[in-house]
Amino acid sequence: MxxxxxxxxxxxxxxxxxxxxxxxxxxxxTEGDAALYIALTGSRHIAHCAKPVAHALGFADKTxxxxxxxxxxxxxxxxxxxxxxxxxxxxxxxxxxxxxxxxxxxxxxxxxxxxxxxxxxxxxxxxxxxxxxxxxxxxxxxxxxxxxxxxxxxNVTTPExxxxxxDNVVAVEDLIIPADLDANSFDTAVTGSQRLWDDFKVGERLNHPAGMTVDDSDHTLATKLYQNNAKLHFDDLSMQSSAFGRRLMYGGHVISICRALSYDGLENALFIAAINAGTHANPSFGGDTFYTWTEVLEKWEIPGREDIGALRLRMVGLKNQTADSLESTYIEEDGKQRYHANVVLDLDYTVLMPRKSK
Amino acid sequence: MxxxxxxxxxxxxxxxxxxxxxxxxxxxxTEGDAALYIALTGSRHIAHCAKPVAHALGFADKTxxxxxxxxxxxxxxxxxxxxxxxxxxxxxxxxxxxxxxxxxxxxxxxxxxxxxxxxxxxxxxxxxxxxxxxxxxxxxxxxxxxxxxxxxxxNVTTPExxxxxxDNVVAVEDLIIPADLDANSFDTAVTGSQRLWDDFKVGERLNHPAGMTVDDSDHTLATKLYQNNAKLHFDDLSMQSSAFGRRLMYGGHVISICRALSYDGLENALFIAAINAGTHANPSFGGDTFYTWTEVLEKWEIPGREDIGALRLRMVGLKNQTADSLESTYIEEDGKQRYHANVVLDLDYTVLMPRKSK
Amino acid sequence: MxxxxxxxxxxxxxxxxxxxxxxxxxxxxTEGDAALYIALTGSRHIAHCAKPVAHALGFADKTxxxxxxxxxxxxxxxxxxxxxxxxxxxxxxxxxxxxxxxxxxxxxxxxxxxxxxxxxxxxxxxxxxxxxxxxxxxxxxxxxxxxxxxxxxxNVTTPExxxxxxDNVVAVEDLIIPADLDANSFDTAVTGSQRLWDDFKVGERLNHPAGMTVDDSDHTLATKLYQNNAKLHFDDLSMQSSAFGRRLMYGGHVISICRALSYDGLENALFIAAINAGTHANPSFGGDTFYTWTEVLEKWEIPGREDIGALRLRMVGLKNQTADSLESTYIEEDGKQRYHANVVLDLDYTVLMPRKSK
Missing domain, CATH: 3.10.129.10 (Hotdog Thioesterase)
Structure with missing residues (x-):
């Protein structure tokens, strides 16, 4: 043969x-993908799970x-x-x-x-x-x-x-606001939090209280749903002879878990407009328990809009250690600064949040 | 910060x-939630999984x-x-x-x-x-x-x-029968059981034969799907320092598992009309195997209806022990009666079941 | 009682x-079932996940x-x-x-x-x-x-x-080609492989590179989704006293996993037309890692069609051993030929694949 x-x-x-x-x-x-995403992350972001709320925000359907x-x-x-x-x-x-x-x-x-x-x-x-x-x-x-x-x-020729x-950061002028979005009649009852764009302060830190343990079935189901076929997420046998010793969690799924955990405190961060930069600081594996803290980096008005503003956030994901208990995100070793071994994610991203009506 | x-x-x-x-x-x-519910419980209740059957029962779609x-x-x-x-x-x-x-x-x-x-x-x-x-x-x-x-x-003032x-029990007069429901042409071929309301006897006990092992991924996926964010179901790390020592299964999901296991013998218990009372007798954890028995407590005609009747049922859920092998639901200890350590659920509920045509 | x-x-x-x-x-x-199937298998077969591709193939929707x-x-x-x-x-x-x-x-x-x-x-x-x-x-x-x-x-009377x-094989004349299927304008960009029916050779062997570990939650979720209630897949407690010692994976799900793993190399095997024979050579359990190889057994033109042809394939599923490392599918023991202990599936099936346009 x-x-x-x-x-x-x-x-x-x-x-x-x-x-x-x-x-x-x-x-x-499909609706199947959306439901699975909720089951896999516990997400409660309202524009993605409630059709009437999406309608009230100007969209044709939940997004x-x-x-x-x-x-x-x-x-x-x-x-x-x-x-x-x-x-x-x-x-x-x-x-x-x-x-x-x-x-x-x-x-x-x-x-x-x-x-x-x-x-x-x-x-x-x-x-x-x-x-x-x-x-x-x-x-x-x-x-x-x-x-x-x-x-x-x-031996192949080196390309020029x-x-x-x-850009280090997607500037506020470069954010693309959905044409249909209109948050003028946004009702905070649907998220349960009255904290809107106006209420956040640059430098404010939120140690989100929730934690979530993610097992091997959870992250592999997610990564198969995404049809991401990178072998290192699925093939535990071959990974046993790698430096990791086992299946590695897809880093993108860690972002999703942390975003879902950050809901408590950021309930009105309805949409992600941009991700400016991201580091997967350490690998994650089945059985890890995740926690998250967020810092408000910048606060932007959006040109021509009084209904929504943008917040640039730093979201740090931790494994097996709560945000309250972590003394520092970095450690010093031999004069060099490295991420603490329990930090798995350092993400710089920008969300859209309704503003208080005048 | x-x-x-x-x-x-x-x-x-x-x-x-x-x-x-x-x-x-x-x-x-959505359809995604319904499919996940089947995957998470193994449910076969026919009005929820077969559109033509739901139509034949008078509904606009499967429910x-x-x-x-x-x-x-x-x-x-x-x-x-x-x-x-x-x-x-x-x-x-x-x-x-x-x-x-x-x-x-x-x-x-x-x-x-x-x-x-x-x-x-x-x-x-x-x-x-x-x-x-x-x-x-x-x-x-x-x-x-x-x-x-x-x-x-x-120090706050005590309220009055x-x-x-x-009500200890939702009386048959208080049951709300869906306006569209018409079981006059119900065909038992769709459930595979010819036992209808007329065939059940008060006091009859059904030791449902099926068992199901529920792993941590199963119950946490379910509870995230329900967007129930109670910390004790998800955060294995913080639960390690609790009396339970690990993530606790959401008691509502145990009800769902037992209801699905009770299908064999209660195939025509199409809808739940009421839950009269319920006790989560002991906690459940990932890896537990569930079994169920049901006792018929009462049998009610529904005023004005010849197509359906109601059965008041007691559904008892067990972990890691079959219904046949459990000698008693309760144990005596120091003169007090307690639930047997393997009993996890004691639910009193009322179902609607088609009657034999005259 | x-x-x-x-x-x-x-x-x-x-x-x-x-x-x-x-x-x-x-x-x-429903769409929920289709999404779960992707999450449970990692399947990327294009007619089942992309509506415009299904339309271009003549179907009313993705199938x-x-x-x-x-x-x-x-x-x-x-x-x-x-x-x-x-x-x-x-x-x-x-x-x-x-x-x-x-x-x-x-x-x-x-x-x-x-x-x-x-x-x-x-x-x-x-x-x-x-x-x-x-x-x-x-x-x-x-x-x-x-x-x-x-x-x-x-003592009952023996029936005659x-x-x-x-048929050992479903003959090409007996294959039922979907009436709507028209692959004349099939674009290989959607699968990423230009290898079409014309390019395969009888006797060719494909050791598919991907591997997938399947945990207990994965296969039990799948089998519950299929509403297959055979006890041996779900009841770990009762299976502990069986020869297997634990829950057994539904053999059909192993076929699905192997079919998904065989995508790399058979990207354009769009549809299964027939399964000719199949053997579950050894049992599979949660935690097993699967690999697959395929051999092209026969190559058939389909009467009256220039847009598609059929390939009869042998798909062999392995557990915990890669296709490259398996020396022989069979072993000799006491003069008898048996399947190697790591072979779990030997499936003879027929796929439909677009042909090169003339």
Whole structure:
């Protein structure tokens, strides 16, 4: 019997500056996905679970959770972009640009926007901007990430270095506010919290009280739902011989868990407008219990809008230690600052929140 | 950084007799929720899983399982009513009053119907009647429960004691039969059992043969689906220092598991009309295997109806012991009667079942 | 209290040649079921997850995964056919005959097509052909299986032996191609693989690279979703005293896991047209990690069609050992050939795959 070679994904030399890659497996998002997302995260964000509230906010229907959209869209890019990645180095400019409704079909494509061979000559850094579109060719989400990828042939010509210019933060002028959104008649009874944009202060810290233990079935069900097929999340046997010793939790799912845990205190943070940057500080595994704290980094009025404002937040995810009990997010070791071993996530993101009516 | 105080829920002195509390997080129930409920419980109740059968029974569509409706509605009341509860003391007068369909949005509100400070002066018992409405302001479900809640300020004035008058059993005259329900042409082929209301005898006991092991992922997925955020079900780390030593299973999910296990022998118990009383006799944990037995307590004709009758049932849930092997539901200890350690549920409820055609 | 006898299922003497049994619990298949199936298997088969792709293939909507349809339909037959089975002996002539869409309701019925008492006189083999219909009485799926069933009364008269004539393989002429299917404009971008029917060779072997660990929650959620209530999958306590020592994974779910794992390399195997034969070579349990290899057995043109062809495949499922590392599917022991202990599935099935356009 002859053996078939499989699609092995792209190596560094396979990426060309400016090229566009269309990813496989368009996905229709359904009520089933939305319900599973609630079961997998415990999310209570109101625009995603209550149709009349979404209507009152100007939308045609309840919308799909921004992070569920992100995970599905992101998963499509894995086989082409990061299957041979040595490391996922960073994220930037994640912008949510249009609501996703049940029945919408997402297709994702990626443009190569930067290349830089590493000094060893064995790897290279690839910068990509990915965009996900609905069935009407409307962009619903875009993001930049950069990954270190192996070279397959070490003798191949080094491409010209091109490092894209990226924003550290998506500026308030660049946030894309859904055209339909109108929070003028938002009723805080639906979230149970009267704290609105006006009430938050820059520098304020929220140690969210809830904790959640995530088992192996939970995170693998989630990651399969997202159709993210990165082997290290699923194949416990092969992972036993890795440095981790077992299946690794998909970092995106950790973001979702922390976002759900941050609901208490941020009940009116209705939508994610942007993710500015993110670090998966330490790996997470089945059985870990997660806690979260949030700091308000910036507070922005949105040009031309009196119904909503934006908050730039830092959300830090912890495993197996409560936010109250963590003395410092960082530790000093040999004169270098590192993340505390129980910190798993450091996310810089921007939410939209209704303002008090004048 | 300043710290934000969180909504800490109500203490005993925060409840006022006669006040109405509108709970947050209205929820649109979807096909996704219904499918997850089947996956989480193994339920086969036919009006909830087969559209043509629901049509033949007079409904516009298959209906949402009564217990799924209850869990979602109940979960909404947790943050306002029982988050500071010392103990959930009892339930009464749970009445299902209108079918719920996929796409319906449930909103829950609660009236304080009784208050009684305990003799220690440190706690009080709060009696509440909660009602859940669909988007057309139609009540779909109501229930009474009473919980013991901490006082925050021990010096606050003691309220006048008012204990509501509650029915031990929802009388047959008070059962609310769905207006659309017509079982005259019910075909037992859809359930596989020809035993109808006429065939059951008061005093009859059914030791349902099926057993089901429920793991931590199962019950936490369910409780997150219900958006019930009571910490003790999710946070295994903090529960390690509790008397339980680990995450506790939501008692409502145990009711659902037992109801699903009771299908064999009660195939034609199509709908729950009322829950008269219920006791969570012992705690349940991930890994427990559940079994169930049912006793027929009463058998009622429904005034004006020849197509259906009501059965008042006692459903007893067991963990890690089969119904056949349990000698007695109670044990005697120091002259007092207690539940056997393997009994987890003692539920008194009323079902609707088609009658034989004349 | 009197005890109620339960429906104990049929014993050998209860089956009559030629009789038709209509199974209980018709089931409406929904978006919730489809989403759960993706979460439970990681399936990426494109006609089941992307509406525009299904439209482009000629269908009214994305279709329900063939195996999800099979599991739901099969589960209905368990209480009547195999609840007293000593052994599930074999499968044949599984034919998928009509697409299933969300909202369709499946009803299953079974004809007894063969009977043979065993030489011991204690058991008999029952051959049945089951067919599942949608709400418009259109057959969507049929299959033959044979099971060994206990006799209850050893003195009952032995029925005349009748062994049906069964096809080893569903011949290409007998495959039922969906009337709506038109793959003339199929775009391989949606699957990410350009390998079409023309590119496969008889004898070719694909060692699919992916592996998946399946935990107890995963397989029990799946089997409950299928409403297959065979006790041995759910009741860990009673299974502790069985030869297995614990809950057994439903063999059908193993087929689904292997089919999902075989996606890499068979991306364009859009639909299952038939399952010719199948063996569950060894039992599987929660925690097992699965791998799969496929061999191309036959390659058939479909009469009158230039847009699609059929591939007859052998899919072998392994537990806890990769396809690359398995030296032989069989082992020799005492002169007899048996399956290697890590082989769990040996399935002979036929897929439909688009052809290159002329």
């Amino acid at each position: 002859s053996k078939t070679p499989f699609n092995q994904g792209r190596f560094f030399e396979d990426f060309k500056l400016g090229e566009t890659i269309i990813h496989a497996t368009p996905r229709t998002v 799909i959770d921004d992070l569920l959209t992100f995970h599905i869209a992101f998963g499509k890019s894995v086989p082409d972009i990061s299957v041979n990645a040595v490391a996922n180095l960073g994220y930037a400019e994640i912008k949510f640009s249009h609501p996703v409704y049940t029945g919408d079909t997402l297709t994702t494509q990626t443009e190569v926007i930067g290349l830089k061979q590493t000094s060893s000559g064995k790897n290279g850094i690839v910068y990509v901007r990915s965009t996900s579109f609905n069935q009407n060719h409307k962009a619903v989400l875009s993001w930049v990430r950069w990954v270190m990828v192996h070279k397959k042939d070490l 270095t091109h490092i894209p210019s990226l | 300043s710290k934000t105080p969180f909504n800490q829920g109500r203490f005993f002195e925060d409840f006022k007799l006669g006040e109405t509390i509108i709970h947050a997080t209205p929820r649109t129930v 949402i399982d009564d217990l799924l409706t209850f869990h979602i509605a109940f979960g909404k009341s947790v943050p306002d009513i029982s988050v500071n509860a010392v103990a959930n003391l009892g339930y009464a007068e749970i009445k299902f009053s209108h079918p719920v369909y996929t796409g319906d949005t449930l909103t829950t509100q609660t009236e304080v119907i009784g208050l009684k400070q305990t003799s220690s002066g440190k706690n009080g018992i709060v009696y509440v009647r909660s009602t859940s409405f669909n988007q057309n302001h139609k009540a779909v479900l109501s229930w009474v429960r009473w919980v013991m809640v901490h006082k925050k300020d021990l 004691t008012h204990i509501p008058s509650l | 009197s005890k109620t006898p339960f429906n104990q299922g049929r014993f050998f003497e209860d089956f009559k040649l030629g009789e038709t049994i209509i199974h209980a619990t018709p089931r409406t298949v 329900i995964d063939d195996l999800l349809t099979f599991h739901i339909a099969f589960g209905k037959s368990v209480p009547d056919i195999s609840v007293n089975a000593v052994a599930n002996l074999g499968y044949a002539e599984i034919k998928f005959s009509h697409p299933v869409y969300t909202g369709d309701t499946l009803t299953t019925q079974t004809e007894v097509i063969g009977l043979k008492q065993t030489s011991s006189g204690k058991n008999g083999i029952v051959y049945v052909r089951s067919t599942s219909f949608n709400q418009n009485h259109k057959a969507v799926l049929s299959w033959v299986r044979w099971v060994m069933v206990h006799k209850k009364d050893l 032996t009748h062994i049906p004539s069964l």
